[in-house]
Every structure is written in C-alpha cells, then in structure tokens.
Amino acid sequence: MSAPPAVQDDRADGHMKVLTNVLSGAGRLDGAGAPLDPQPWEWAGPHVLIEHADEARADALAAALRRAGYSVACCPGPAAGGRCPLADDGCAAAAGADLVVSGLGFETTAARDALGALRTRLPRLPVVLEAGAGDAERWPELVDGCTVVAPPAAPEQVVAQVRATLRAQESDAA
C-alpha cells in the first residue's frame, strides 16, 4: 500500500518549492547571498516589515506605524512581471524584523508561497495578518499562529494589534 501524498491540493507545488529552496540553501538568511540594497533595518526602533501589494495601503500603514514609534520597511511582495523581492530580499528583510504585517492576500499562489516561505523560515516571527474568515478556514496552515485582522482594518487598528502582539511576545519571553 502506497503512502498518501503529504499535501493533496494545489498548494503542494508551492510548498515543495519552499522546501527545495530551504534544502538547497537558496534564499539563505545568513548574509551569504547578495547584500540587501537598501539595508532595511538601518533605522533605530522596533522594526515592522509591511508586506502589501497595494502601495497606498502600505503607505497608510507605514505612516500609522511610524507615528507609533516603529521603523518600517514596505515590501510589495511578488509583483506581476517583476522579480519577487520576497523570494530573496523580503525574507532577508523579515529576518531582521520584530514583526511582519502581511496583507498580500491569498488569491494567488505567489502570495500564498510568500507567506508560506515566511512562516517556514521564521516560525517564531510574529505576523499580523490581514485575512478574512474564509481564508482562515481554507488556509489554516498559513493563518494559524498569526494575529488576524479582518481587511480592510483601519491603520490604527493594525497598530493596536502590532502593539498587543509584541507585548504578548515580550511577556512570553519573560
């Protein structure tokens, strides 16, 4: 009797790609690859990586987070027709972040792969995730463990969740 496949839906390809990348050392986070340009965490303060394809939305979140005392880096995620910063820069940027606000959505395989890669490579990094109720049911392995906010959440609401998530993490660490 043959063993059942590990993953039975269309996410298998994406997960296998992530696994292959991790095993082969591609997108490594130890600085052995090309240096990030710009360096995302040159600024002082707690660092929040904002992953959002919508630049205006990313800017609104960035402004609110900056006002709350966080340094920010905005990553557009896998852009159509362009290179995917998340495949190399993004994940390397996340490695230096204190928290990630992810709003890439779940519609495309590329966006799900990006979130999957992030969760796989940095499982302890807190993520505040913009996700609807349906997303949590359909993609539990991507959503579980994240602080979920329903889109479109007001930037101030996202900031409150960021603050609460970081505070909870500090309490856990203590």
Added chain:
Amino acid sequence: MRHRLAWSEAGAFGFLLLTVVAFAAVAVAGLAGGSADALWVGALLSSVVIVVAITRHRPGRALRTAPAHLGEAGEHQILVLAQETPSEESLNEVGSRADRVVVVSAASPPFLRRWTSDIDDARARAGSRVDETVRRLRAANVDATGAIGDDDPVRAVEDALREFGGDEIVVATGGSSQDAGVAARVRARFALPVTHVTR
C-alpha cells in the same frame, strides 16, 4: 550595490545564454567566411547582447524604508531636498503644512569633477541653496534648519532622516529629466510621501 545586469538568477542565466549564442554565431561565421567576417559578426552580436541585456533589465520594486517618527507626537516634519532653491509658492505651501522643516542639499558634482575630487564649487552651490531656502522659510516664521548633505541625493536624504527625522519629503529640482530621476529614486527608496516640485 547589486550589479545592474545580475538582478536575478534568471537574468544572469539569460545573459549567459545570449552570450553563448553570440559566440556560437561568431564561430560559425569564422568557419564559413573567414576571420574578417567573424570580427564583424562578433561586434554586431556583442552589441545585440548588451542592448538586449540592458533593455531586459527590470529593477523590480525594492524595499522602501522609513525611520520611526522623531519629535513630538503629532508634529509634522518635512524634509526638503533642495537640488534647486524652491519657488516662493512651494516654500509657502511647505511652510503651511509643516511644524518643522529640514533642508538638505546634495552637492552632486558632475562625474569628472567628482572623480577628481573637484567638488568645492558644487558644495558651495549646495550651501547657497540651503542658506537661501532656510532664510526664506524663517522669514515666513517657519521653524527651519539645513545642512549640506552627501554628494548622492538619496544618501543625503537618508542621512538627514537619520539625524533630524521627517514625515514627508519634498524634492525641489530644476525640472530636467535627470531631476525627475532623482525624485523617482527618492520615491523608490523611502516609505514616506514624496512630492516633486520644480521651479
């Protein structure tokens, strides 16, 4: 900084393929028509490889970053990159929205002068732009300060943000296509609202 042509593994592989094809064509031309023909084919294909590699280059959308807000809560600080002295109208508009304005100007000497470290004139002009802009802002009762920045405009903004902070960037230029490039670079680099004003 990453090499312009090696922006991704796929890009590098494509460049390699083009080069291999070009060399193969040169070899065939050499065998079929002699060394002079091979020289011409080589020159032509080398040009094609370079042109294709450059036009295929897509810089992608890189990370944009910004520091945490500095200063009092609710205070709005505008950083002006004065590659030209902004117009009176622009300065009034900036002053009306800002609690504090920081003016920085990059010397940006021409390539040859930078290469020979002959940058005194460029720095003097940058200093004049900063002085004039700060003087006009202060005359309008705006809290303003300024400094000559790095030769590279983006680096000048980066240094000023680190030292003084800023919630918004205004890039003031003369309006040439090169100036538009400066504004585009600033916009692509920082996760802050960027406005480009020209004289």
